[in-house]
Amino acid sequence: MVTISDIAAALGVTPSTVSRALSGSPRVKEETRLAVEQMAAALGYERNIVASNLRKGKSDIVGIIVPRIHREFFSNAIGGAESILNAAGYNVLICQTHEQFDAEVKALRTLRNNRVAGVLMSHAIGSMDGSHILEILGDRIPLVQFDRVFSELPGAKVINNNAEGAYQATKHLIEQGYRHIGTLAGYMNSEAYAARLDGYRKALMGSGLSVDESIVFYDTILRETGFDAAMKALEAGCDALYCAGDFCALGAIQAARSRGLRIPEDFGVVGTADESFTALMSPAMSSLALNPFEMGRQAARAFLTGEEGTVVVPMELKERESSCKTTNNNPTLYA
Amino acid sequence: MVTISDIAAALGVTPSTVSRALSGSPRVKEETRLAVEQMAAALGYERNIVASNLRKGKSDIVGIIVPRIHREFFSNAIGGAESILNAAGYNVLICQTHEQFDAEVKALRTLRNNRVAGVLMSHAIGSMDGSHILEILGDRIPLVQFDRVFSELPGAKVINNNAEGAYQATKHLIEQGYRHIGTLAGYMNSEAYAARLDGYRKALMGSGLSVDESIVFYDTILRETGFDAAMKALEAGCDALYCAGDFCALGAIQAARSRGLRIPEDFGVVGTADESFTALMSPAMSSLALNPFEMGRQAARAFLTGEEGTVVVPMELKERESSCKTTNNNPTLYA
DNA sequence: TTGTAAGCGTTATCAT
DNA sequence: ATGATAACGCTTACAA
Numbered sequence: 001m002v003t004i005s006d007i008a009a010a011l012g013v014t015p016s017t018v019s020r021a022l023s024g025s026p027r028v029k030e031e032t033r034l035a036v037e038q039m040a041a042a043l044g045y046e047r048n049i050v051a052s053n054l055r056k057g058k059s060d061i062v063g064i065i066v067p068r069i070h071r072e073f074f075s076n077a078i079g080g081a082e083s084i085l086n087a088a089g090y091n092v093l094i095c096q097t098h099e100q101f102d103a104e105v106k107a108l109r110t111l112r113n114n115r116v117a118g119v120l121m122s123h124a125i126g127s128m129d130g131s132h133i134l135e136i137l138g139d140r141i142p143l144v145q146f147d148r149v150f151s152e153l154p155g156a157k158v159i160n161n162n163a164e165g166a167y168q169a170t171k172h173l174i175e176q177g178y179r180h181i182g183t184l185a186g187y188m189n190s191e192a193y194a195a196r197l198d199g200y201r202k203a204l205m206g207s208g209l210s211v212d213e214s215i216v217f218y219d220t221i222l223r224e225t226g227f228d229a230a231m232k233a234l235e236a237g238c239d240a241l242y243c244a245g246d247f248c249a250l251g252a253i254q255a256a257r258s259r260g261l262r263i264p265e266d267f268g269v270v271g272t273a274d275e276s277f278t279a280l281m282s283p284a285m286s287s288l289a290l291n292p293f294e295m296g297r298q299a300a301r302a303f304l305t306g307e308e309g310t311v312v313v314p315m316e317l318k319e320r321e322s323s324c325k326t327t328n329n330n331p332t333l334y335a
Numbered sequence: 336m337v338t339i340s341d342i343a344a345a346l347g348v349t350p351s352t353v354s355r356a357l358s359g360s361p362r363v364k365e366e367t368r369l370a371v372e373q374m375a376a377a378l379g380y381e382r383n384i385v386a387s388n389l390r391k392g393k394s395d396i397v398g399i400i401v402p403r404i405h406r407e408f409f410s411n412a413i414g415g416a417e418s419i420l421n422a423a424g425y426n427v428l429i430c431q432t433h434e435q436f437d438a439e440v441k442a443l444r445t446l447r448n449n450r451v452a453g454v455l456m457s458h459a460i461g462s463m464d465g466s467h468i469l470e471i472l473g474d475r476i477p478l479v480q481f482d483r484v485f486s487e488l489p490g491a492k493v494i495n496n497n498a499e500g501a502y503q504a505t506k507h508l509i510e511q512g513y514r515h516i517g518t519l520a521g522y523m524n525s526e527a528y529a530a531r532l533d534g535y536r537k538a539l540m541g542s543g544l545s546v547d548e549s550i551v552f553y554d555t556i557l558r559e560t561g562f563d564a565a566m567k568a569l570e571a572g573c574d575a576l577y578c579a580g581d582f583c584a585l586g587a588i589q590a591a592r593s594r595g596l597r598i599p600e601d602f603g604v605v606g607t608a609d610e611s612f613t614a615l616m617s618p619a620m621s622s623l624a625l626n627p628f629e630m631g632r633q634a635a636r637a638f639l640t641g642e643e644g645t646v647v648v649p650m651e652l653k654e655r656e657s658s659c660k661t662t663n664n665n666p667t668l669y670a
Numbered sequence: 671t672t673g674t675a676a677g678c679g680t681t682a683t684c685a686t
Numbered sequence: 687a688t689g690a691t692a693a694c695g696c697t698t699a700c701a702a
Contacts, residue, residue: 001475001695003694003695003696004695004696005695005696013672013673014672014673014674015695015696015697016672016673016674016675016696016697016698017671017672017673019695019696019697019698020671020672020697020698023697027671027672028671028672029671029672032671032672046444046447046448047448047695047696048389048448048450048694048695048696049448049449049450050385050388050389050394050449050450050694050695050696051389051678051694051695051696051697052695052696052697053385053678053696054383054385054386054389054678054679054680054694054695054696055677055678055695055696055697055698056678056696056697056698057678059385061428061449068414069404069410069413069414070407070410070411070414072405075404075405075410076405078404079403079404079405079431082431091428091430091445091449092428092429092430093396093426093427093428093429094413094427094428094429095426095427096414096417109381110426112381113381113382113383113384114384114385114396114426115383115384115385140336250615276612277611277612277615277616280585280612280615280616281612281615281616281617282616282617336679338678338679338680339679339680340679348688348689349688349689349690350679350680350681350689351681351682351688351689351690351691352687352688352689354679354680354681354682355681355687355688358680358681362687362688363687363688364687364688367687367688382679382680383678383679383680384680385678385679385680386678386679386680386681386694387679387680387681388680388694389678389679389680389694389695389696390679390680390681390682390693390694391680391681391682391694392694
């Protein structure tokens, strides 16, 4: 591997001059800068970033920790962060925790030991609080939390406006004529799910409908548990469900079908996350989109600017067949 | 940040001793090793991997270059590679090319300049050959190509047995009673698609059916182009299509439905890639799975062992509703 | 404008 | 078993 010393030797100057020339310092004669650049090209020189980073005491790598990259939400969030970070000259080191506390600790240590410039993270379900994050990163490595955040930690945060989104989704169901609307609410130890339940309640109350706690179902985010909860909801006389996830919403649709109900005529469903299958299935499922790409962008931007506030990214209701018995402006993709 | 010198000073020994103690050298007295370890823990020391790597002239980072991480195939392949590499003490730096040659060159340079231990890659559609790869990585950074490979490059390769898989998929359609089977074949400048077409042809010929070139459609991998090609196939009297992708297969199903045909009774479809929507839609789509997780694992293993051969990962036909007019052992998820 | 020299934190080669 | 020293490749005061 050719180094700046090789270039210096070939030109009869010192490594410092070469270093200055290559890093665009003004304290170099135009003539020598040209000579250095030409020689560098001729020898096929490429700066050793490892050495450069060691000397400068900083890194061009930003670590991103997520539960699993194959979840669309996270891969899109990573894509959004990357688009901003690459443009700013940073590279991205991605770690998965598979929702496990131990893996999260290991990832944090790895990033710290690699002296990354910063960490963007969405914590594992297995992490009950953020004390380990603070302890490992210290106050030298900036942290930006997104989606799954520990409010008690300092630093920037990027979250969705879950309450507002769920409010809109529920209001949409009301406007479509559904009158006994339940919810698959998810896990209440997650701030995001709690906020969605809040929005659901506010929408009902705001429309003069009562909140029936017997059709609020907790801890249901999988298709299977969504199916079971929806069966109970049907027995309780529900005619629609706002679901805090897409997979449990899918289960709800299957449950309604197993009872011979038509969707959306007899039963309405809105999911959350806008997973790609929701638009492809038949009937196409309405879903509250999380805008992960934008969340990733905002997280990256917060890292770059160093602003420590909380950024709220709007959600967007995708109205499709499964909840539109009145209007049908978003027909299924199936002709 | 606490360094080995701090530990050394605190114990009245030299940095060399501390370094040896911490890296498990046998040339350290058990007693001092213990003292060093305790002091390291007490001071909260963590090895500076950047410095270590510079000195050792190697890195614990493996670069992975893919077109886009949000494609399920690639995020799963990355997951597979990561599972092996993390266990072996490596970390993973992920770069996306968005299918563009320029971005691929930039990614290769970034990884080279970071002196990564190796590169696992699946090249962009925009890369017409692999000369830039060889030129940038040289022979110092080991390269493993997976899925999209340039055969002419040296080094390890991991590919699917596309010909065999497409053969099985087409044979399955024949066994289900379809008799005029066309194909949406994809791009012939990709070795993977060419091999699939080959398998399709062999299956027809092996069953005594003739290959009708008028129902072999090229350059169709999107839903939209799949729809258009399928319409032509229907006019030509096709009763089934083997599709070299899942999205064009979705288009084909939509085309058949738009003509009032029932699936699978009147028209059979098999896609390729086993995208998750295929199992969720109705009718559930049969698809030839690519086993991306296993491909990632094999790519990582090839890097670790240094073996330079070509590993062939088997594909797996997922028989679902869209192609099973005889048997229906894989009903749709909708009850 | 360029050179000198020190140092980032670690590890390897000597020597003791 | 430990210490002294140099070196990995680069950057940056400081000096000239």
